[in-house]
Amino acid sequence: MTKVGVVGGTGYTGVELLRLLALHPDVQLHAVTSRGEAGTRVADLFPNLRGHVDLAFTEPDMDVLAACDLVFFATPNGVAMSMARELLERGVRLIDLAADFRLRDADAWRQWYGMEHACPDLLQEAVYGLPEVNRAAIAGARLVANPGCYPTAVQLGLLPLIEAGCIDREGLIADCKSGVSGAGRGAAVATLLSEAAESLKAYAVPGHRHLPEIRQGLERAAGAAVGLTFVPHLTPMIRGIHATLYARRTDGDVDVQAVFEARYRAEPFVDVLPAGSHPETRTVKGANDCRIAVHQAPDGQTLVVLSVIDNLVKGAAGQAVQNMNIMLGVEERSGLRLVGLIP
Numbered sequence: 001m002t003k004v005g006v007v008g009g010t011g012y013t014g015v016e017l018l019r020l021l022a023l024h025p026d027v028q029l030h031a032v033t034s035r036g037e038a039g040t041r042v043a044d045l046f047p048n049l050r051g052h053v054d055l056a057f058t059e060p061d062m063d064v065l066a067a068c069d070l071v072f073f074a075t076p077n078g079v080a081m082s083m084a085r086e087l088l089e090r091g092v093r094l095i096d097l098a099a100d101f102r103l104r105d106a107d108a109w110r111q112w113y114g115m116e117h118a119c120p121d122l123l124q125e126a127v128y129g130l131p132e133v134n135r136a137a138i139a140g141a142r143l144v145a146n147p148g149c150y151p152t153a154v155q156l157g158l159l160p161l162i163e164a165g166c167i168d169r170e171g172l173i174a175d176c177k178s179g180v181s182g183a184g185r186g187a188a189v190a191t192l193l194s195e196a197a198e199s200l201k202a203y204a205v206p207g208h209r210h211l212p213e214i215r216q217g218l219e220r221a222a223g224a225a226v227g228l229t230f231v232p233h234l235t236p237m238i239r240g241i242h243a244t245l246y247a248r249r250t251d252g253d254v255d256v257q258a259v260f261e262a263r264y265r266a267e268p269f270v271d272v273l274p275a276g277s278h279p280e281t282r283t284v285k286g287a288n289d290c291r292i293a294v295h296q297a298p299d300g301q302t303l304v305v306l307s308v309i310d311n312l313v314k315g316a317a318g319q320a321v322q323n324m325n326i327m328l329g330v331e332e333r334s335g336l337r338l339v340g341l342i343p
Helices: 012-022 062-066 080-089 106-113 131-139 149-164 210-222 256-264 313-328
Strands: 002-007 027-033 070-073 093-096 143-145 172-178 228-234 241-248 270-272 290-296 302-309
Touching: 002 012, 002 062, 012 027, 012 313, 027 062, 062 080, 070 080, 070 313, 080 093, 093 313, 106 210, 131 149, 131 210, 131 313, 149 172, 149 210, 149 228, 149 241, 149 256, 149 290, 149 302, 149 313, 210 228, 256 270, 256 290, 302 313
Parallel strands: 002 027, 002 070, 070 093, 093 143, 172 228, 270 290
Antiparallel strands: 172 241, 241 302, 290 302
16 A cells, blocks of 8 residues: 655645545555644545545644655645655655646746746656656656646647647647636635626736646647647636637648547547537546547638546646556556546
8 A cells, every 4th residue: 555645735636636545545645734724634624525534634744754655745836846855865756736847947937937946957857747648757757747737638639639740830729718726725806706707707818827838748749849829718617627729730631530539549538529529528527537529610721629627637636646546556547437527
């Protein structure tokens, strides 16, 4: 039984991670930390975990965390990088659900996250945890950077076309909608019920922090620069991301439906729908699935890819557990055989 710890267990991503780990057959929860809730029983803060998690939150303690085989960081940006080196030196494997190790360039990190990186040398070692791309490297990694929610939906939707070389890489568009849980559990006026309900708005149009992460992944696949316009939107729902992706064809003879089906045929958590389908976010709510459909616009030149995920599962905690399974060498679907919640 693998002993795991969770640093930062009080946010939406943290409680989702605890929900998945509590029922995982191959792990034992050893510690769940929170500076603000230390001493509070986890199940008192999150009653859905009553009877499943019999632990109290504790202050982050290096000796306690070092007794774990693997530690998850479900913390704000900047926390994991301040603790990573010591835990790695003590033989603990790490999965960071924040952005501390997603970008390989320390200067880009400083530009987009507004702080100096505490351990820039580890950026080259960290493995980007998108299993559909980096499964082999994840298996042997000490440090995994769990992808962001928007980057997961966008990359899974565009990678098959980029790898096939059948689209113009310079004019990609990602028009994405997210539920309010993506903004986190902290109180903010913009996510109050009376502010977010019955409304839809774009935000961070001049530049969202996930833009360099998405571009980095697409450029790695292309082996060349890509041009990407990424516009996120806030929608009045709790969970879910819907990415509508646009690309111009450069090869009209390629069967793009076949490209997607072949690319993801062996992937346990990517579901390519039949031609003409329109995936819905509710079909992946609570599940670690990405559902994708590809269409050709009436002009015959524009491809439209629809990609949906639950931002808290495949976009965060579920993908982290998927990465853990790969790192531990257990069945990749272990603890993740989840069915979407309808209604």
